[in-house]
Amino acid sequence: MSQTAPLIVRLLASSVSVANRAGKIVRDIMSKGELGIVEKGKDDYQTEADRSAQRCIIASLSAQYPKVRIIGEEDGNEIQSSHEFLETDADKEILSLECPASLKGIKEEDIVVWVDPLDGTAEYTQGFLEHVTVLIGISVNEKPIGGVIHQPYFKNENKMGRTIWGLKDVGVGGFTPGNPPESLIITTTRSHSNPIVENALQVMKAAQVLRVGGAGYKVLQLLEGKASIYVFASPGCKKWDTCAPEAVLNAAGGKLTDVLGNFYKYGASESRPNKTGVLAAVNDELHNYAVQRIPQELKDKLSA
Ligand SMILES: Nc1ncnc2c1ncn2[C@@H]1O[C@H](COP(=O)(O)O)[C@@H](O)[C@H]1OP(=O)(O)O
Ligand SMILES: [Mg+2]
Ligand SMILES: [Mg+2]
Ligand SMILES: [Mg+2]
Secondary structure, eight states, rough: OOSSSOOHHHHHHHHHHHHHHHHHHHHHHHHHHOOOEEEEETTEEOOOOHHHHHHHHHHHHHHHHHEEEEEESSSSSOOOOOOGOOOOOOOHHHHSOOOOOGGGTTTTTEEEEEEEEEOOOOHHHOOGGOOOOEEEEETTTTTEEEEEEEEEEEEEEESSEEEEETTTTTTTEEOOOOOOOOSOEEEEOOOSOOOHHHOOOHHTTSSSEEEEEOOOOOOOHTTTTOOOOOOOOSSBBBBHHHHHHHHHHTTTTOOOOTTOOOOOOTTTTTTSSSSOOOEEESHHHHHHHHHHHSOOHHHHHHOO
């Protein structure tokens, strides 16, 4: 690995390689067919793929960046016994990026990485495999500045999977960005809905509502021009769900906030739940439209 590239570029390059490896683990466990499902809470599951992918990501990144604070979704991931999963490659394309001056002085101690080893677990267990992503989000001073969204089941011509990345003041890569659709298309949850979530959808006056799994996949739909706005007026998403998607969306000129229009903070001591929901769009105009549409009563209910 090039030791000459600035830390943030190396960390993003490592995250791309580690996410690819985690994606292979996710596919291998599905092929073997022994998912080892554990119920963590209501509508909240964990599988062997969530556990193994997280072990791979945390072991690999903490071995190379020992002073970076890394927070993963799953509990009980002892990293000692994970040498089988160590991935120390770093993506060459990312390593060759020109690091903007704004990101050059960042030290390991300044960084908090939020890891969702498998976003869309419900969909993974139900066979909606294209909704599944691996998310690695890099934050500095509480703000998401870089991120990786890996899709293990994206079908290319000759290989499985693709990795989308974004870096502040640099841009995005790994996919072809699309313009927002002509008519208003909303993307939202398919497995965690409730009456308040539905109310927030109705007020948008959308031409179409797409119901898909995962925060990563929904933000990808925005980036590819398949949807205009991502609305989820409910707690349930956590910091590891939104850090990487928000970083990539920001790098593409978009915006992700809660349904009141406030940014989440990604410091290590922040509470994990995104209590006041998620509202995201590829540009400020669509984002403003959505914030204004949400009734005050609903905003009050969520922030109570
Ligand atoms: N009620 C909930 N309980 C647990 N996780 C949730 C809940 N709501 C959302 N999430 C997390 O946020 C992601 C996006 O939500 P949704 O697909 O419902 O829009 C889910 O895939 C899940 O992440 P994960 O699959 O990593 O546990
Ligand atoms: Mg989960
Ligand atoms: Mg998730
Ligand atoms: Mg997860």
